[in-house]
Amino acid sequence: MRESPWERWRQRVDDRLGDPIWWNDVLQLAKTVLAAVAAWVLAASVLDLPQPFLAPWAALLVVHATVYRTFSKGMQQVAATVVAVLLATVVGEALGLSTGAIALLLVVALVLGTVPWLGAEATTIATTGLVVLTTGFDDDVMLIARLLDTAIGVAVGLLVNVIVWPPLRRHTAAKALDRVDDGIGELLTDMAGGLGEGCQDEDVDGWIDRSRDLDGDLDQAWSLVRQAEESARMNPRRSAKVMKNPREWHELLRRMEQAIAETRSLARTLGGQQAHREAWGEAFAEPWISMLGDTGRATSAADPEALLDVRRRLEVFTEELRSTERSPEWPIYGALIINLRNIIDAMDRVAAANPIGRSRVPIRLPMGRVADA
Known part of the structure; x- marks a missing residue:
């Protein structure tokens, strides 16, 4: 007896719902969104910073697939963000918002991105610096606020990735x-x-x-x-x-x-x-x-x-x-x-x-739906 389209679809959904690797990816996505949103709320609503966009940006950069990479790679990306904020402020103060300023910022950012300690974060420095330069740079209070935004995003991202079910990739490897x-x-x-x-x-x-x-x-x-x-x-x-x-x-x-x-x-x-x-x-x-x-x-x-x-x-x-x-x-x-x-x-x-063992998640579609189909 051939399977109906509903049964085939149901089997695919059950396989996905029982796959711990898929749930691990879903959890990582949810944690990334949670970290970015929490950083935004803290910077915008709690501390009432004037332009809090760097908080969720830094949180997104910090939340990685492993806790170790969150601290190692994430810290490199955060350092790149801080460098970008300072670079945009210096270039903006010197040249204002002009074509020459944007060209200089991009050149310096891409050169700094080749420094080994920054982990080849040229794109992060360039994009962050470009955003900061084009959204305002002429206020010392704004500079401090943006550095504070970055610090908030870093702290929230680290806390979320470490405290909320820190990722452990053994199921992926076992499969x-x-x-x-x-x-x-x-x-x-x-x-x-x-x-x-x-x-x-x-x-x-x-x-x-x-x-x-x-x-x-x-x-x-x-x-x-x-x-x-x-x-x-x-x-x-x-x-x-x-x-x-x-x-x-x-x-x-x-x-x-x-x-x-x-x-x-x-x-x-x-x-x-x-x-x-x-x-x-x-x-x-x-x-x-x-x-x-x-x-x-x-x-x-x-x-x-x-x-x-x-x-x-x-x-x-x-x-x-x-x-x-x-x-x-x-x-x-x-x-x-x-x-x-x-x-x-x-x-x-x-x-x-038998590495994968019995690691399926016990979640399946209800059987009653088959009879209704």
């Missing part, structure tokens, strides 16, 4: 790891299916290309794990302790790195053979292809027991071949067996860890 091990399992399963049906050279080329794609996914996973590690720095949440030194996650990434390399080596070995099953003989081809498929399915399902079972079967199979087989294809048998054994040994710990 990236989960995507890689799923990809490895799917590739192994497809390879087994292709061998069973009689693969062609283009099939082997496709498997090798997919292994390279997995390398790209793995690079992204490494990057996200590093970001998760950064998100734990200066993070007051209790769960941040695990991510401050995620050695286990690094080990899982290295194991998947090895599994991808072994899978590519396996594909290249297969690509060097013509008429695979016919050349090997059914005594080797049938059990080995079966174990390859089982390895892929166990990897996708994150089932360490199933992987260990395949490992035991492979050991028994190897011993039987050693005592009975005298085929000239022995070098190929050995290469394929070693590749498969190394993949299993690499992925059993990954399956046992």
Whole structure:
């Protein structure tokens, strides 16, 4: 029975509502808006500053994806904002609001933006300075007010990002790891299916290309794990302790790195053979292809027991071949067996860890809507 459009839409919405990464992004957006609005209200309504636009501007600059980056990158951006305010005041006092003043301000701002300590914030200095220059600069009280605006935005942004559920990116990293091990399992399963049906050279080329794609996914996973590690720095949440030194996650990434390399080596070995099953003989081809498929399915399902079972079967199979087989294809048998054994040994710990685990948010659309559709 085919799914109705409503059911497909409902499934997509449920997937999104249960995705902790999506909720993390929503929370970050809400915190950014909250910080900017709070800074504006404090500067405009509470302190009644004359032009409080720099308060929400500074708050937007400070709220970053991690607490550590809020302090490090955010402070660079705040310093750039202060420099821009002072620069606009000096240029405005000297040249007034003119074409020459704007040109000079932009040149100096872009040069200052190359200073390493400012973190290459040339655009921030230029845009902030331009706004300050064109909205008024000829009053010392205005200069102090704008510096106060900036300070308010900085303080509010820091407080909101640190106090209101400080971001911890472990779910993002875990999902990236989960995507890689799923990809490895799917590739192994497809390879087994292709061998069973009689693969062609283009099939082997496709498997090798997919292994390279997995390398790209793995690079992204490494990057996200590093970001998760950064998100734990200066993070007051209790769960941040695990991510401050995620050695286990690094080990899982290295194991998947090895599994991808072994899978590519396996594909290249297969690509060097013509008429695979016919050349090997059914005594080797049938059990080995079966174990390859089982390895892929166990990897996708994150089932360490199933992987260990395949490992035991492979050991028994190897011993039987050693005592009975005298085929000239022995070098190929050995290469394929070693590749498969190394993949299993690499992925059993990954399956046992199952990084993403049960991290879905328990929010779904009400079932009653389906009956009404």
